[in-house]
Amino acid sequence: MEYKKLGNTGLEVSRLCFGSLTVGPLQAQVGIEEAGEIMAYAFEKGVNFLDAAQLYEVYPHIREGLRRYGKDIIISSKSYSYERQQALDAVDECRKALDRDVIDIFMLHEQESIHTLRGHKPALDALYDLKAKGIIKAVGISTHHIAAVEGAIETGIDVVHPLINVDGWGIMDGSREDMERVLDCAHGIGIGIYTMKTFGGGNLHKRGEECLRYSLSLSFADSIAIGMQSIDEVDANVSFFETGHYTKEQKEALSKKKRHIHIEDWCTGCGECTKYCPQNASSVINGRVTVDGKKCVLCSYCSAFCEMSAIRVL
Ligand code: SF4
Ligand code: SF4
Numbered sequence: 001m002e003y004k005k006l007g008n009t010g011l012e013v014s015r016l017c018f019g020s021l022t023v024g025p026l027q028a029q030v031g032i033e034e035a036g037e038i039m040a041y042a043f044e045k046g047v048n049f050l051d052a053a054q055l056y057e058v059y060p061h062i063r064e065g066l067r068r069y070g071k072d073i074i075i076s077s078k079s080y081s082y083e084r085q086q087a088l089d090a091v092d093e094c095r096k097a098l099d100r101d102v103i104d105i106f107m108l109h110e111q112e113s114i115h116t117l118r119g120h121k122p123a124l125d126a127l128y129d130l131k132a133k134g135i136i137k138a139v140g141i142s143t144h145h146i147a148a149v150e151g152a153i154e155t156g157i158d159v160v161h162p163l164i165n166v167d168g169w170g171i172m173d174g175s176r177e178d179m180e181r182v183l184d185c186a187h188g189i190g191i192g193i194y195t196m197k198t199f200g201g202g203n204l205h206k207r208g209e210e211c212l213r214y215s216l217s218l219s220f221a222d223s224i225a226i227g228m229q230s231i232d233e234v235d236a237n238v239s240f241f242e243t244g245h246y247t248k249e250q251k252e253a254l255s256k257k258k259r260h261i262h263i264e265d266w267c268t269g270c271g272e273c274t275k276y277c278p279q280n281a282s283s284v285i286n287g288r289v290t291v292d293g294k295k296c297v298l299c300s301y302c303s304a305f306c307e308m309s310a311i312r313v314l
Helices: 032-044 059-069 084-098 114-119 121-132 146-155 176-188 205-217 231-243 248-256 272-276
Strands: 003-005 012-014 016-019 049-051 074-079 103-111 136-143 159-162 192-195 223-227 261-263 282-285 288-291 311-313
Touching (some): 012 016, 059 084, 103 146, 114 121, 121 136, 136 146, 146 159, 159 176, 205 248
Parallel strands (some): 016 049, 016 223, 049 074, 103 136, 136 159, 192 223
Antiparallel strands (some): 003 012, 282 288
């Protein structure tokens, strides 16, 4: 496994980052024990970096993975906090849930531009105060927007976790090439970058090797977060990161992976989930939520905001 410095953070991360959303209640719903086993297996294989979020509800799974592994890894988490106390509470929740004094990276989830960054300034200031105290080591943002990366450059954020993939699927405000240019610039001034949505949330699984080759070719991508939900997937991804290809069986398994969004009959059309879709992919039509498949990146965030459990990525 190759390791790279994550910008100027002082952290050295594996090129493959374990994306933990997939094992949690919003996606595969792998049990805590099994998820811990999968994570610990990945850590044994050299993955030393894991991406999480308050929204994903996976802290118990990660704690179990760390317990089984018995050593430390680099953890990045994030929250939607916009006020100071929310950010302090979110970091505190993460520290308690993972039984760690220090969280390596803590980010603001789903930033869109310099304007949203300004709107989240109290939360951002709180994170920088925690960094000054040594409670977190780096402050970051996650985003699907080029304008947010520009905002990160302007405000001097430590880490950016952007959406980018071979087709530019899911980038909200420009082309893949535009995103590449701004990320290259961010990396050039020392911002650590670890990417997400290599497979377009599952929309590009059939072209898995091409997707991974593209992500690995990005010189600004210190690490690449890939969601994994089984030992086989860990083996396949570790193997690709180490050899540059999948075995025939791994390639077939990936191309057969199908993910889609499912809306239950009992959707009331309340519209609550549509407010949180980072892609503006959902709307209420004729009293029921409808999702535009050309915009949806199968992130499952809508599921977290439906009290009726009426929308899920399967
Ligand atoms: S999926 Fe859930 S939150 Fe979304 S409109 Fe239907 S009932 Fe409301
Ligand atoms: S509809 Fe749901 S799964 Fe699709 S992009 Fe929006 S929040 Fe994500």
